[in-house]
Amino acid sequence: MPSSHELFLRAKQFIPGGVNSPVRSFRAVGGDPIFFSHGNKAYLFDVEGKAYLDYVGSWGASILGHAPEPVVTAVTKAVAKGLSFGASIAAEADLAEKITILMPNLQKIRLMNSGTEATMTAVRLARGFTKRDKILKFNGCYHGHVDSLLISAGSGMANLAIPDSAGIPKAVIQQTFSVDFNDLEQVTRVFMDHGKEIAAVIVEPVAANMSCILPLAGFLSGLRELCNNYGSLLIFDEVITGFRVAKGGAQELYQVQPDLTTLGKIISGGLPIGALGGKKDMMDYLAPDGPVYQAGTLSGNPISVAAGLASLEMLDIAGFYTELSSVTRRLVQGLLDLAKEAGIPLRAHCIGGLFGLFFTEESEIYNYAQVTACNFQLFRQFFHAMLAEGIYFSPSPFESGFVSSTHDEQTLAATFAAAERVFSKLNKERKYASTIFV
Secondary structure (H helix, E strand, O other), X not given: OOOHHHHHHHHHHHOHHHOOOHHHOOOOOOOOOOOEEEEEEOEEEEOOOOEEEEOOOOOOOOOXXXXXXXXXXXXXXXXXXXXXXXXXXXXXXXXXXXXHHHOOOOOEEEEEOOHHHHHHHHHHHHHHHHXXXXXXXXXXOOOOOOHHHOEOOOHHXXXXXXXXXXXXXXXXXXXXXXXXXXXXXXXXXXXXXXXXHEEEEEEOOOEOOOOOEOOOOOHHHHHHHHHHHHOOEEEEEOOOOEOOOEOOHHHHHHOOXXXXXXXXXXXXXXXXXXXXXXXXXXXXXXXXXXXXXXXXOOOOOHHHHHHHHHXXXXXOOOOHHHHXXXXXXXXXXXXXXXXXXXXXOOEXXXXXXXXXXXXOOOOOOOOHHHHHOOOHHHHHHHHHHHHHOXXXXXXXXXXXXXXXXXXOHHHHHHHHHHHHHHHHHXXXXXXXXXXXXX
């Protein structure tokens, strides 16, 4: 089998940048991306046979670990009956109903093929329903590669140092306001000036595309109140947080009810899927009942739906999120303790099975500007040193980390042992560098 380096060189001959998604490129950390062959529970294995303890988890989708047996069995049975029909199947309604049971704020669901498609449709629906054009989003929040939402986006856009994507007309940009996450005062000022023009506020309730930034007390409820006052819709982008931070998503944890919610990743156990859900009167504004058009040949396809039903059944088991949150907290606290012992400036956030690491002296991190001011060089050193130890974190300081239900005491112990060695090494390198430049 060719090495990852050889495969990357070949891929660059036929694929732009050698990758089919920029966040895989390792551009933020340097070096070549790893090519993986298979995964099992909490581990990934590269094409050369090396095992990695995985904290990326297909960018949050693999909450049950890799190749969970019930999901694999469900997919295998569905595949034997046909890959796609481009027509309705009974299980679509089963999956939609299951989601509405777990997330009661979602009265109706439209299944789609990706999180980007879901957010694109949410914005179009909000504009059609309110008959307004402008959207308000937040700096560092990424909502997929939708023209009107690629304004001050985080995630891969930040990694590549591209403030706004080329190919987006100025007329589209002029319909989007982007303000600081967690700054309700900024939001209020925009509403005071343009409130009657704003169709919707779209927000990641936990900002997971600038690492992991938690909402300050009153921020999400304040957005709800402003939207109520001005007749705008509130859209929660829970593509990452949905079924990742709690069974009912971030809206359950923070007790704030959005009008529309976008989902993805986890609800099919890792297969391509997206979903838009919300209040009945708004969802009925979608075609064929309403004037807002959205369609997809593979929407609600039998393979993704089968995987989704099997996955959600496992997530609905009592105690699932209690244990997931406990493992995540122990991981984060262990890393913080080891970094402190080694004199490495590390801060961290976590919620549910989601976490973020920040190499900074700042006591609190709550917006995009603070994230961009962190020590990215130290992150790069940490990433590559941990990778050499067989620990795979997100290859970007702007991406969150993810814990699965297959991470346990043994995987935590392996992570801490590696981190202790890495932090000690980083401390020695920092001391050596300081003596050179004195």
